[in-house]
Amino acid sequence: MLATLPLSPIERIAADHRRIPVELGPRSYPVDIGAGVRRTLPDVVAAIGARRAAIVSARPLDAVPDPGVPALRLAARDGEADKTLANVEALCSRFADFGLTRGDVVISCGGGTTTDVVGLAAALYHRGVAVVHLPTSLLAQVDASVGGKTAVNLPAGKNLVGAYWQPSAVLCDTDYLATLPRREWINGYGEIARAHFIGAPGLLGRPVAEQIAASVALKAGVVARDERDSHLRHILNYGHTLGHALERTTDYALRHGEAVAVGTVFAGRLAGALGRIGPERIREHLDVVQGYGLPAALPAGVEPAELVAVMRLDKKSTSTGLTFVLDGAHGPELVPDVDEDVVLAALAAMPREDPA
Ligand SMILES: NC(=O)c1ccc[n+]([C@@H]2O[C@H](COP(=O)([O-])OP(=O)(O)OC[C@H]3O[C@@H](n4cnc5c(N)ncnc54)[C@H](O)[C@@H]3O)[C@@H](O)[C@H]2O)c1
Numbered sequence: 001m002l003a004t005l006p007l008s009p010i011e012r013i014a015a016d017h018r019r020i021p022v023e024l025g026p027r028s029y030p031v032d033i034g035a036g037v038r039r040t041l042p043d044v045v046a047a048i049g050a051r052r053a054a055i056v057s058a059r060p061l062d063a064v065p066d067p068g069v070p071a072l073r074l075a076a077r078d079g080e081a082d083k084t085l086a087n088v089e090a091l092c093s094r095f096a097d098f099g100l101t102r103g104d105v106v107i108s109c110g111g112g113t114t115t116d117v118v119g120l121a122a123a124l125y126h127r128g129v130a131v132v133h134l135p136t137s138l139l140a141q142v143d144a145s146v147g148g149k150t151a152v153n154l155p156a157g158k159n160l161v162g163a164y165w166q167p168s169a170v171l172c173d174t175d176y177l178a179t180l181p182r183r184e185w186i187n188g189y190g191e192i193a194r195a196h197f198i199g200a201p202g203l204l205g206r207p208v209a210e211q212i213a214a215s216v217a218l219k220a221g222v223v224a225r226d227e228r229d230s231h232l233r234h235i236l237n238y239g240h241t242l243g244h245a246l247e248r249t250t251d252y253a254l255r256h257g258e259a260v261a262v263g264t265v266f267a268g269r270l271a272g273a274l275g276r277i278g279p280e281r282i283r284e285h286l287d288v289v290q291g292y293g294l295p296a297a298l299p300a301g302v303e304p305a306e307l308v309a310v311m312r313l314d315k316k317s318t319s320t321g322l323t324f325v326l327d328g329a330h331g332p333e334l335v336p337d338v339d340e341d342v343v344l345a346a347l348a349a350m351p352r353e354d355p356a
């Protein structure tokens with residue numbers, strides 16, 4: 001594994017606008033970040049050569065500027081409940097009624113749930129039509145809108161049906177964040193905090209555009225080398241093995257970023273228990289997570305054995321143990337076959353939230 005992860009370069013394209021290229025050969029695209037970048041949408045649409053646009057927005061009508069071509073505007077709602085195949089079908093039907101062709105463009109505006117469902121509709125409509133994402137939550141700007149994974153939920157589980165479909169551009173307009181509720185900031189910080197340990201350190205206290213740019217540069221560099229999640233991309237799941245288990249066992253009472261934050265603290269402790277890192281680096285996990293105002297303790301009432309049982313269902317787990325992304329002398333790497341007893345002991349030693 002690489003000691004230092006590949007970061008994509010961050011270019012300055014205007015005084016306060018940054019651009020990160022996602023290098024994927026013919027499917028390469030820029031991620032532009034800054035206050036007001038949404039206003040470059042007409043240029044983006046012109047460069048695609050689209051003659052029409054279908055705009056799907058979960059934000060108020062004026063959140064998406066005029067794309068410069070005749071446009072269909074569709075209202076959407078953020079949230080897991082609307083991340084369904086039924087919504088993908090409904091969107092595609094509206095695209096067809098509007099006469100959207102393969103050469104046109106779909107534009108998404110909303111949180112990660114909206115960029116996911118609209119991204120999948122774009123992947124499927126005419127077997128693939130260009131899509132531009134305008135993510136509006138911090139989590140969607142640092143993570144969900146970049147990298148080309150799209151998906152919807154089934155009753156049997158989250159993100160079970162999806163496709164890889166890279167956008168043609170991503171415009172992360174930090175103006176959108178002005179209305180973001182505090183808990184959604186925390187949600188996004190969870191992903192920024194975990195980035196500290198996989199190649200984007202030192203972002204605590206930095207301006208948000210810088211935090212987003214560094215997190216995107218990290219993800220872009222990883223995706224450019226492993227678009228389809230066959231090796232390096234696993235690294236992005238730092239803190240996520242326990243994070244996912246916590247989301248499930250608390251029935252999603254924890255936001256994803258909060259669960260990942262607790263998972264990140266745990267990843268530090270587990271790496272310490274396995275002798276991979278020393279006490280200072282273990283402590284750094286707690287300091288970074290708490291520095292962002294993120295939760296660091298296991299919720300009251302969640303039992304280690306229950307968490308291990310859920311983690312055993314993780315697709316990366318093996319018959320001989322659990323799999324985690326853990327820090328070590330060679331940087332973060334996928335560590336399979338971690339003994340369950342070691343995991344149980346590390347969980348038992350975690351800080352605990354007081355019962356309410
Ligand atoms: N495709 C990927 O690679 C990838 C990566 C990470 C996460 N995801 C997906 O992203 C989703 C989570 O994204 P999310 O956290 O953005 O959830 P979300 O879309 O539900 O948005 C979170 C909340 O923030 C609100 N919101 C969004 N933008 C706002 C704004 N500008 N002002 C005020 N409120 C605003 C939404 O209405 C919602 O209540 C999950 O479904 C997850 O599976 C996908």
Ligand SMILES: [Zn+2]
Pocket residue numbers: 143191240256260
């Ligand atoms: Zn995540």
